[in-house]
Amino acid sequence: xxxxxxxxxxxxxxxxxxxxxxxxxxxxxxxxxxxxxxxxxxxxxxxxxxxxxxxxxxxxxxxxxxxxxxxxxxxxxxxxxxxxxxxxxxxxxxxxxxxxxxxxxxxxxxxxxxxxxxxxxxxxxxxxxxxxxxxxxxxxxxxxxxxxxxxxxxxxxxxxxxxxxxxxxxxxxxxxxxxxxxxxxxxxxxxxxxxxxxxxxxxxxxxxxxxxxxxxxxxxxxxxxxxxxxxxxxxxxxxxxxxxxxxxxxxxxxxxxxxxxxxxxxxxxxxxxx
Amino acid sequence: xxxxxxxxxxxxxxxxxxxxxxxxxxxxxxxxxxxxxxxxxxxxxxxxxxxxxxxxxxxxxxxxxxxxxxxxxxxxxxxxxxxxxxxxxxxxxxxxxxxxxxxxxxxxxxxxxxxxxxxxxxxxxxxxxxxxxxxxxxxxxxxxxxxxxxxxxxxxxxxxxxxxxxxxxxxxxxxxxxxxxxxxxxxxxxxxxxxxxxxxxxxxxxxxxxxxxxxxxxxxxxxxxxxxxxxxxxxxxxxxxxxxxxxxxxxxxxxxxxxxx
Numbered sequence: 001x002x003x004x005x006x007x008x009x010x011x012x013x014x015x016x017x018x019x020x021x022x023x024x025x026x027x028x029x030x031x032x033x034x035x036x037x038x039x040x041x042x043x044x045x046x047x048x049x050x051x052x053x054x055x056x057x058x059x060x061x062x063x064x065x066x067x068x069x070x071x072x073x074x075x076x077x078x079x080x081x082x083x084x085x086x087x088x089x090x091x092x093x094x095x096x097x098x099x100x101x102x103x104x105x106x107x108x109x110x111x112x113x114x115x116x117x118x119x120x121x122x123x124x125x126x127x128x129x130x131x132x133x134x135x136x137x138x139x140x141x142x143x144x145x146x147x148x149x150x151x152x153x154x155x156x157x158x159x160x161x162x163x164x165x166x167x168x169x170x171x172x173x174x175x176x177x178x179x180x181x182x183x184x185x186x187x188x189x190x191x192x193x194x195x196x197x198x199x200x201x202x203x204x205x206x207x208x209x210x211x212x213x214x215x216x217x218x219x220x221x222x223x224x225x226x227x228x229x230x231x232x233x234x235x236x237x238x239x240x241x242x243x244x245x246x247x248x249x250x251x252x253x254x255x256x257x258x259x260x261x262x263x264x265x266x267x268x269x270x271x272x273x274x
Numbered sequence: 275x276x277x278x279x280x281x282x283x284x285x286x287x288x289x290x291x292x293x294x295x296x297x298x299x300x301x302x303x304x305x306x307x308x309x310x311x312x313x314x315x316x317x318x319x320x321x322x323x324x325x326x327x328x329x330x331x332x333x334x335x336x337x338x339x340x341x342x343x344x345x346x347x348x349x350x351x352x353x354x355x356x357x358x359x360x361x362x363x364x365x366x367x368x369x370x371x372x373x374x375x376x377x378x379x380x381x382x383x384x385x386x387x388x389x390x391x392x393x394x395x396x397x398x399x400x401x402x403x404x405x406x407x408x409x410x411x412x413x414x415x416x417x418x419x420x421x422x423x424x425x426x427x428x429x430x431x432x433x434x435x436x437x438x439x440x441x442x443x444x445x446x447x448x449x450x451x452x453x454x455x456x457x458x459x460x461x462x463x464x465x466x467x468x469x470x471x472x473x474x475x476x477x478x479x480x481x482x483x484x485x486x487x488x489x490x491x492x493x494x495x496x497x498x499x500x501x502x503x504x505x506x507x508x509x510x511x512x513x514x515x516x517x518x519x520x521x522x523x524x525x526x527x528x529x530x531x532x533x534x535x
Contacts, residue, residue, distance in 0.1 A: 039456070054472060061476035086468045093460045100456075104365075194456050195297070195358065202463050207347050210467075214316045214343040216331075217323040 026115055026124045034128055037101055043094040044136055047087045047177075048143075054083020055144040059151025066156050076159040077169035077238040080148030081141060084173055084236060088180045091133060092201045095184025098129055100194040108274045118269045126185055126262070133181045138174030141236075145170045165238050168247050172235030175251065179232060180205065183258045189265035192272075205229045228257040281385070284376055288385040291368075292393070297358055305351035306401050312344040313405035314412060321416040336500045337419045338427060341409035342434055345498055346467075348401065349491075352394055352438045353462035356445025359390050361455040369535045380527045387446045387523065394442030395435065402434045426500070433497030433508060440515045441466065444490065447522035450530055466491050478504050490518050 034040055058079050066074075102108040115121050145161075152158050161167050184201045191197040209229045212220040224230045225244055234240060234250025245253065275283075292298065320327070320340060327335070363369045376382050406422070413419045420427050445462055452458035470491045476482055486492060487505045496511035506514065 057473065058476060061473065061479070061482060063479070063481075066477060082472055085472045086464055089460060089463055089468050093456055097456055195354075195459060198456060198459050199354070202350075202467070206463065206467055207350070210346055211312060214312070214340070215319050216316075217319065217326045219319070 022115065022117070023120060023124070026120055027128065029111070029114075030121070030124045030128050033102070033107075034098065034125075034132065037097070039094065039097055039101070043090050043097075044132075047090045047137065048140055050086040050090060051081075051083035051137075051140040051144040052147050054086060055080050055148030056151065058082045059148045062152060062156050071155075073239075074157065075237055075239040076149075076152070076157065077166070077236055079152070080145045081169065081173045081236050082148075083144050084141075084177065087137070087140070087177060088205065089202070091137065091177045091181040092184040092205065093198060094133070095129065095181035095186075096188040096194060096197040096201060098125065098185055099188030100192060100197055103188075103192045103274070104194060112274050119266055122189065122266060122269055126182060129185055130178055130182055134174055134178040137177040138171065141170050141173030141177075144173070159238075165247065169236045169238055172247060172251065176232050176236055176254070179251075179254055179258050183228070183261060186258070186261040186265040189269055190261070205232075226253065228254055231257070280376070280378070281381065284378075284381050284385045285389070287372070287375075288382070288389055291363070292359060292386075292389050295359065295362060297362070298355070301351060301355050301358070302397055305348065305355070306397065308351070309344045309348040309401045310405045310408060312347070313341055313409045316340055316343055317409040317412040321413055324417050334501070335418065337410065337413055337417065338430055338498075339500055341406060341413070342402075342430070342498050344405065345434055345437065345494065346470075346491075349438060349441045349466050349494065350462060352398065352442040353445035353448070353466055354459055356390055356394070356442040356447075357449035357452070357458035357462055358445075358455065359386060360446055360449030361453065361458050364453045364535070365455060373535050379530045383446075383450055383523075383527055383530055387443055390446050391439060391443050394439045398435045398438035398442075402431055402438070406431055429508065430498050430500065433494075433512070436512060437494035437497050437515065440519050441490070441494070443519045444522055447519075447526040450526040451522075453533075465489075488514060490515060493518070 062079065102111065111121060112118055145166075149158060159166050161170065180201075183205070184197065187200050188194075188197045191200060205228060208227055209224060212224040212227070214220070231245055231250040232254035234243060234245050235247045235254075237247075240246050243250075317340065363372065372382060373379055410419045410421070422428055422431070444465075445458070448461050449458045452461060469489060473482075473486050473489075474492070476486070483504055487496070492505055493511040493515045496505045496508050497515070499505075505511075
């Protein structure tokens with residue numbers, strides 16, 4: 001065995017072992033950076049407040065004010081998970097800061113000197129970010145659902161996790177927020193500056209729908225349907241009437257937008273200044 | 275140094291810094307193009323698609339409201355601009371020199387907000403009046419329009435100007451409270467963009483009527499919007515928005531004296 005190792009391709013055997021060690025070291029250092037950046041835990045707590053207080057606010061809002069007009073457009077997914085509207089801004093900002101914070105402080109130079117394999121650094125960063133955010137936001141999504149539901153009493157229809165589409169919407173809330181966070185993270189790689197990346201993320205996900213809603217006729221509706229926000233919203237809503245995309249097709253399109261941004265980030269990260 | 279001399283010196287310093295802020299001209303230009311362009315786009319769309327507009331939408335159609343719909347987004351530019359005036363200085367560390375030169379920190383904040391307020395007033399007046407005349411011009415001939423002399427119209431245009439200027443000032447104070455660009459920008463977006471999406475469409479219960487109309491975004495709506503069912507009147511909205519600005523300013527001034535730069 002030692003003969004094989006010494007005569008055949010020692011470089012490769014050592015190389016693959018080195019890759020494993022390096023990946024583990026990169027994962028370690030990215031994890032340390034993620035939890036030691038002050039904004040990380042703060043934003044995750046703020047997300048908790050947004051989701052749970054949002055569900056409470058909206059639940060209380062429907063208390064005793066349920067009219068025939070509300071009945072026609074009532075969507076229990078939209079009502080209990082409405083906190084996502086604010087939480088997406090927070091998680092998206094955290095994604096942006098995970099990258100741009102390192103560019104601003106100059107730490108990125110140290111990172112890339114220590115690990116010149118920049119794509120591995122980015123992959124680890126995204127993986128750790130996505131893992132933590134997905135776990136946390138899925139928990140919050142369930143919490144928001146149960147808190148919001150507790151405040152809905154007759155005549156407001158009350159739904160359970162077993163009702164059609166409900167589990168998809170609640171699980172989808174966590175997936176949607178993770179997608180937004182990754183979108184922010186990859187935009188941060190592309191733009192490298194906090195203000196610009198944040199403006200780009202908010203522009204695409206939150207401002208574009210408002211602009212499209214101002215336009216009369218079909219044009220705005222059609223663009224809105226296939227825009228990242230319009231597609232992504234489908235997964236945590238139960239009422240898909242008037243939309244071409246359902247929960248999962250909508251989410252797939254949203255994920256495709258994020259994947260395209262990721263591809264651009266991986267393509268450019270090797271070539272640009274730090 | 276006499277207080278007058280000091281105030282003059284601080285104003286001059288702040289003016290130089292404001293003028294040389296790299297993101298200022300580009301943000302103002304983008305804001306103006308965006309706001310006027312969006313007003314023109316919406317109005318020309320209504321003019322060409324008037325036949326497709328449903329009867330119910332026609333019944334509630336208001337030329338001023340669709341013309342000024344851009345304010346829901348335009349307000350973000352002014353809020354972010356105000357925040358950047360403060361946070362950019364924290365970002366590059368210049369704030370330490372500023373406070374070493376002028377330990378009267380509240381005076382520095384006052385000078386910053388006075389200059390940004392004046393700039394925002396001029397910029398928003400240009401944006402709102404140009405958007406108004408361009409929008410109504412594009413609508414005329416196809417769709418009902420209003421003129422600046424019609425009752426209440428000038429009041430709404432001035433309300434829009436005041437709303438944008440007030441938001442710019444709120445941005446300055448949020449920037450002083452947050453100190454970091456990311457936190458300040460996120461706060462502006464949360465208060466003026468996401469919070470309205472979350473609560474505006476809820477049933478208008480007694481609780482709703484006692485809270486939601488007093489949000490800055492809805493006070494702004496009262497000032498420029500013509501259909502303001504369940505919102506506060508335009509007259510009280512002016513003073514209540516001023517109260518928000520003064521409140522945030524006081525809070526920022528108190529906090530600024532106690533924290534490190």
